[in-house]
Amino acid sequence: MAISRRADPLDLSVALPGGEARRSIGGYLRRWLPLGIGILMAIAMVVLAAAAPLIAPLSPSAQYSDAVLKGPGAVERHLLGTDEFGRDILSRIIWGARVSLQVGLASVAWGFLLGVPLGILAGTRGGAVETAIMRCADMLMAFPTLLLALIIVTALGGTLVNEILAIGIALTPNFVRLARSLALTIREQDYIMAARALGSGQLRVMARHVFPNALYALVVVATLYIATAIRTEASLSFLGLGIPPPTPSWGNILSEGRQYIKCCPWITTFSGLAIMVAVLAFNLVGDALRDLLDPRLRGE
Amino acid sequence: MLQYVLRRLLVAVPMLVGAMSIVFFAMRILPGDPCVAMMGDQATTMALADCTKNLGLHRPLAVQYVDYLWRSAQFDFGTSLRQGYPVSEYIGRMFPHTLVLVLASSVVAALVGIPIGIVSALKRRSPLIDYPLRIIALLGLSMPVFWLGILLLIVFSLRLNIFPLIGGGDLDGVIHMLRTGEAFSSPADFLAAVGDVLHHLTLPALALGFTLAATISRLSRSAMLEVISQDYIRTARAKGQGERTVVYKHAFRNMMVPLLTIIGLFVAVALTGTVLTETVFTRPGLGKMLVDAIGARDYPLAQGAITVFTMIIIFVNLVVDMLYAVVDPRITYR
Numbered sequence: 001m002a003i004s005r006r007a008d009p010l011d012l013s014v015a016l017p018g019g020e021a022r023r024s025i026g027g028y029l030r031r032w033l034p035l036g037i038g039i040l041m042a043i044a045m046v047v048l049a050a051a052a053p054l055i056a057p058l059s060p061s062a063q064y065s066d067a068v069l070k071g072p073g074a075v076e077r078h079l080l081g082t083d084e085f086g087r088d089i090l091s092r093i094i095w096g097a098r099v100s101l102q103v104g105l106a107s108v109a110w111g112f113l114l115g116v117p118l119g120i121l122a123g124t125r126g127g128a129v130e131t132a133i134m135r136c137a138d139m140l141m142a143f144p145t146l147l148l149a150l151i152i153v154t155a156l157g158g159t160l161v162n163e164i165l166a167i168g169i170a171l172t173p174n175f176v177r178l179a180r181s182l183a184l185t186i187r188e189q190d191y192i193m194a195a196r197a198l199g200s201g202q203l204r205v206m207a208r209h210v211f212p213n214a215l216y217a218l219v220v221v222a223t224l225y226i227a228t229a230i231r232t233e234a235s236l237s238f239l240g241l242g243i244p245p246p247t248p249s250w251g252n253i254l255s256e257g258r259q260y261i262k263c264c265p266w267i268t269t270f271s272g273l274a275i276m277v278a279v280l281a282f283n284l285v286g287d288a289l290r291d292l293l294d295p296r297l298r299g300e
Numbered sequence: 301m302l303q304y305v306l307r308r309l310l311v312a313v314p315m316l317v318g319a320m321s322i323v324f325f326a327m328r329i330l331p332g333d334p335c336v337a338m339m340g341d342q343a344t345t346m347a348l349a350d351c352t353k354n355l356g357l358h359r360p361l362a363v364q365y366v367d368y369l370w371r372s373a374q375f376d377f378g379t380s381l382r383q384g385y386p387v388s389e390y391i392g393r394m395f396p397h398t399l400v401l402v403l404a405s406s407v408v409a410a411l412v413g414i415p416i417g418i419v420s421a422l423k424r425r426s427p428l429i430d431y432p433l434r435i436i437a438l439l440g441l442s443m444p445v446f447w448l449g450i451l452l453l454i455v456f457s458l459r460l461n462i463f464p465l466i467g468g469g470d471l472d473g474v475i476h477m478l479r480t481g482e483a484f485s486s487p488a489d490f491l492a493a494v495g496d497v498l499h500h501l502t503l504p505a506l507a508l509g510f511t512l513a514a515t516i517s518r519l520s521r522s523a524m525l526e527v528i529s530q531d532y533i534r535t536a537r538a539k540g541q542g543e544r545t546v547v548y549k550h551a552f553r554n555m556m557v558p559l560l561t562i563i564g565l566f567v568a569v570a571l572t573g574t575v576l577t578e579t580v581f582t583r584p585g586l587g588k589m590l591v592d593a594i595g596a597r598d599y600p601l602a603q604g605a606i607t608v609f610t611m612i613i614i615f616v617n618l619v620v621d622m623l624y625a626v627v628d629p630r631i632t633y634r
Binding site: 138238239240284 | 327447575579606614
């Protein structure tokens, strides 16, 4: 006894003349604007990081003894001011983008590489393999991302590679869980049965059929995890466990500037703003992609 | 129900043991000898050997591991290398500070996040309302708590001088007054002490609460969207009930069920948040204790702190699983 469902009584209003056009433009903007803004911001960040030596007005480590702790614009060459060593904040922030982006992208790639095959294996194979993999993932899930990354970085020492390793491992259980749940749905599809009937082996089914069909959703979520990774890196650096100074990272610029918030709030303000903008960019892209691809939200 | 509880416990225990094993082995591969860290480079070989023996580090790793698990089960985490007294005592003293921070920021998060989520879901067709609210949520989600904390400190402590810059207030005093009954014999002193604690708590709770509110508002928004399209909501509207009744009486209560399931996740996020929040506001608590312990290479303290964090998270998840079974009887457990 199926009753056709109208989504919402308010839907009637869109049938009015003129409403259609308004809604379509609004809907179009609503759908694409956040994605566009997010992608633009993310691209800007990549360009900033890649071309740091060309874009940064000064060297990030050069110390100007005539301009120690100067505010934004107080000395003409230092647009965003200087820190306690007379280093240019703008240049340090531009160079800091490198660390954030490298950690963000590489750790997510690492977590993806570790987690997705395990998750797909668990979801497709089932049985004892699944139980073993999922229990391990649950165990790691007991630690919040930052805490797990913190433990690993403490154990290995704070370098760029260790940070990437640590955050990647901390993100892995998330990928395992997601890939497994996707694989569980995909393995019930007719095309999987067809592939099996045609004689495809387990590995081929996983690699050629399950993985490509899960990729879509995995990439969307991976975008959101880039935001998490950037924030985690900044948090580790802020706690003094990340990349040690003098290499600039947004977290350690902010951490160093903390001692000077009374006289010189610009150091913490601008470095924090950089972290927020970067995290926001990837959150926007991930969110918008998810809204676009999630059929339940498509009508909204 | 009992069977379900037992089964969940059976899952939780190995998970806890596994998580604790990770902590143990991570702490064992840390660079540097804890004894050297404690006594300095100048310590004699004899003194170092003594120290190693006292800490039990001369025993085989497997023995140390079993010993650690056994002692942790009894909340005995050894003695702090720096402070010189038992880790469990230290944790016991710090725990209330973290607890009040988590509670206060949860209240802020719920008061800010849930209404924003509901309004954003109900007004999803009016971009002027939904959009700004969603942007606020997204900003909250993207804003690192330590940055928001610093901005609040700059404005409210340094510029306006309304709130203190550091410290957590005399929470120990408040607890002492409650224990000894002094709270009732001299209520004025007690209220003053509570006021002081709240004064110190305001900014940290706002900072952490706002970042948590972002998560809550997004979850409430999607929970509300899910609920509002259900048949019983249409039925309620068809009966001619006002929008207010539909929202508060029918939708709100059903919306809370999915929200309940994320309490576990929420506590994990909040606890992580306390590590950063307590550091920014120089507040005593488990999170700051952990960071300080790592900085000072005080391994027993760091190990104890992480173990307690993990225990709390696994315990909360266990409780949530059970609550869920109580709240939503439709769910049957395998």
